[in-house]
Amino acid sequence: MSKKTPQAIRGTQDIFGPDAEAFAFVVETFERVRRLYRFRRVEMPVFEKTEVFARSLGETTDVVSKEMYSFDDRGGESLTLRPEFTAGIARAFLTNGWQQYAPLKVATHGPLFRYERPQKGRYRQFHQIDAEVIGAGEPQADVELLAMADQLLKELGIHDVTLHLNTLGDADSREAWRAALIDYFGAVKGNLSEESQERLEKNPLRILDSKDPRDKPFLADAPKIDAFLSDEAQAFFAAVTSGLDAAGVKWVRAESLVRGLDYYRHTAFEFIPDEGSASAAALGSQSTVLGGGRYDGLMESLGGAATPAVGWAAGIERLAMLVGAREEEKADFAVISDHPRCGSDTSAVASTLRRSGFNVHSSFGGKAKKQFAAAREADPTVRIVLRRWEVNETLTQEKLETDDPIIVELRSDYPEIAELRFEIWESLRCGFDVSIDAANSDRAFLRPPSPRT
RNA sequence: GCGAUCAUAGCUCAGCUGGUUAGAGCGCCGGUUUGUGGUACCGGAGGUCACGGGUUCGAACCCCGUUGGUCGCCCCA
Numbered sequence: 248m249s250k251k252t253p254q255a256i257r258g259t260q261d262i263f264g265p266d267a268e269a270f271a272f273v274v275e276t277f278e279r280v281r282r283l284y285r286f287r288r289v290e291m292p293v294f295e296k297t298e299v300f301a302r303s304l305g306e307t308t309d310v311v312s313k314e315m316y317s318f319d320d321r322g323g324e325s326l327t328l329r330p331e332f333t334a335g336i337a338r339a340f341l342t343n344g345w346q347q348y349a350p351l352k353v354a355t356h357g358p359l360f361r362y363e364r365p366q367k368g369r370y371r372q373f374h375q376i377d378a379e380v381i382g383a384g385e386p387q388a389d390v391e392l393l394a395m396a397d398q399l400l401k402e403l404g405i406h407d408v409t410l411h412l413n414t415l416g417d418a419d420s421r422e423a424w425r426a427a428l429i430d431y432f433g434a435v436k437g438n439l440s441e442e443s444q445e446r447l448e449k450n451p452l453r454i455l456d457s458k459d460p461r462d463k464p465f466l467a468d469a470p471k472i473d474a475f476l477s478d479e480a481q482a483f484f485a486a487v488t489s490g491l492d493a494a495g496v497k498w499v500r501a502e503s504l505v506r507g508l509d510y511y512r513h514t515a516f517e518f519i520p521d522e523g524s525a526s527a528a529a530l531g532s533q534s535t536v537l538g539g540g541r542y543d544g545l546m547e548s549l550g551g552a553a554t555p556a557v558g559w560a561a562g563i564e565r566l567a568m569l570v571g572a573r574e575e576e577k578a579d580f581a582v583i584s585d586h587p588r589c590g591s592d593t594s595a596v597a598s599t600l601r602r603s604g605f606n607v608h609s610s611f612g613g614k615a616k617k618q619f620a621a622a623r624e625a626d627p628t629v630r631i632v633l634r635r636w637e638v639n640e641t642l643t644q645e646k647l648e649t650d651d652p653i654i655v656e657l658r659s660d661y662p663e664i665a666e667l668r669f670e671i672w673e674s675l676r677c678g679f680d681v682s683i684d685a686a687n688s689d690r691a692f693l694r695p696p697s698p699r700t
Numbered sequence: 701g702c703g704a705u706c707a708u709a710g711c712u713c714a715g716c717u718g719g720u721u722a723g724a725g726c727g728c729c730g731g732u733u734u735g736u737g738g739u740a741c742c743g744g745a746g747g748u749c750a751c752g753g754g755u756u757c758g759a760a761c762c763c764c765g766u767u768g769g770u771c772g773c774c775c776c777a
Contacts (some may be wrong), residue, residue, distance in 0.1 A: 254767090254768070257768075257769090308775090309774080309775050309776080310775080310776075313701075313775090314775080314776085330776095331777090359777085361775095361776075361777095363774095363775075363776075364701085364702090364772095364773095364774090365769090365770090366770075366771060366772065366773095367770080367771065367772090368777080369775095369776075369777085373777070374777095375777060442773085442774065445774095450775095453775085458773090507775070507776060508776095517777090531771075531772085532771080532772060532773090533776085533777075535776080535777060536777070537777075538776090538777060539777095559777095560777060561777060562776095562777035563777090564777085565777060566777095585736090585737095615737080616737075619736095619737055619738075620737095620738065622738095623738050624738095630737095632736080632737095656736080658736075658737095
């Protein structure tokens with residue numbers, strides 16, 4: 248590589264081949280499942296005014312304080328590449344008057360940007376699928392959203408992840424719990440890890456899932472959210488869990504599961520690979536493949552009316568890692584021409600077959616040997632070889648011009664050719680006059696269609 | 701932001717304690733062979749050994765810096 252060639256931006260990826268197929272499989276499965284649950288597709292801008300994220304995520308969160316790709320546009324306005332979907336969707340809900348559709352179920356997917364140090368399963372430009380239910384305060388909304396997530400993972404063939412579920416309570420419950428945690432950990436502050444001492448100021452809830460051995464002894468006896476839940480919050484959580492049981496979604500209670508962003512209330516959840524599973528190994532130190540929760544307070548922080556909402560997002564790259572590399576689809580047919588004079592015949596034959604719905608490999612020309620080699624890569628069920636008669640003693644140039652069919656031969660190592668043979672000839676009749684060789688059913692002569700009379 | 705580790709051909713890698721013109725496999729290009737075609741053989745192109753300094757008679761190899769990759773911490777999907 249020349250040193251003049253610009254490098255890709257750190258933390259971006261060029262995805263190709265089996266990995267790209269896995270990525271596409273995740274997106275396609277998501278699109279299919281989201282329709283089953285009748286979530287409506289939305290397309291969102293990739294950037295927003297910086298305040299959209301600053302106000303909704305909370306100024307002090309790491310995402311806002313150090314991970315955003317922000318820049319001033321030519322008018323001097325601060326814009327930011329979206330670090331998550333929810334804030335932008337909330338903004339759209341408010342600015343477009345989508346209240347009229349509430350309760351509104353929407354889904355989207357696309358790239359997100361976070362200025363982080365890349366590592367396994369973490370990128371600066373990464374991709375998520377996302378689902379939100381806006382304007383529904385009922386626990387049934389949480390249940391349906393989680394049921395969709397559960398079904399999606401199963402349809403992706405991922406069976407060794409489990410729903411970890413917690414409640415953060417309503418705003419009052421959460422505040423009381425937070426205060427109690429500050430009290431409790433503040434009393435032993437000197438014994439905590441440096442990181443947790445810092446978390447005590449910024450985000451005491453996060454101490455609960457600290458991995459530092461110095462913090463571990465204090466975690467078991469830390470105050471539990473359950474002691475601070477209001478009756479309403481308790482009832483809400485109970486409704487969610489019983490709804491999940493009724494829907495057949497397996498879950499475990501995760502008392503120390505919290506959300507990183509400030510706007511979450513009530514339900515918080517993550518799908519996490521089971522310990523020691525293949526998925527856990529595939530993800531490295533990342534654990535969550537799908538996470539979300541209820542964010543009843545978000546709309547108000549953006550200046551809208553109080554609107555309950557719940558949603559989740561999942562990293563496509565992480566899901567793709569669990570799905571594993573996928574083979575590219577094999578070809579139904581490969582069209583190969585054996586003679587320079589067949590150049591345009593190749594595309595005519597290939598196009599005719601494609602219009603009949605077959606996926607057809609064709610080369611752009613080159614030597615027959617190369618074409619055969621490339622065709623083998625595509626592993627077609629049937630190889631279709633095109634030839635022309637050649638001028639010789641008995642076949643003059645003159646005769647060639649009046650009687651010059653494309654000679655088509657079918658070859659295959661697959662038994663399916665038996666039933667495909669008929670379909671191929673029928674399909675080709677849409678573009679050619681086809682006369683099958685009486686002595687060989689795998690051979691036919693193609694001529695331009697005769698004018699209909 | 702912090703830490704560890706790595707960087708040799710398009711790809712995957714080898715290169716002994718620093719010692720002549722830096723190698724292999726695959727891929728690519730050309731040819732022969734085969735001839736209903738994934739064979740075999742022959743030949744070829746392609747590397748300022750990431751970049752910049754330093755040590756040395758001599759550096760792909762040792763030292764420093766930079767850039768980038770990978771993995772982990774923080775945080776997060």
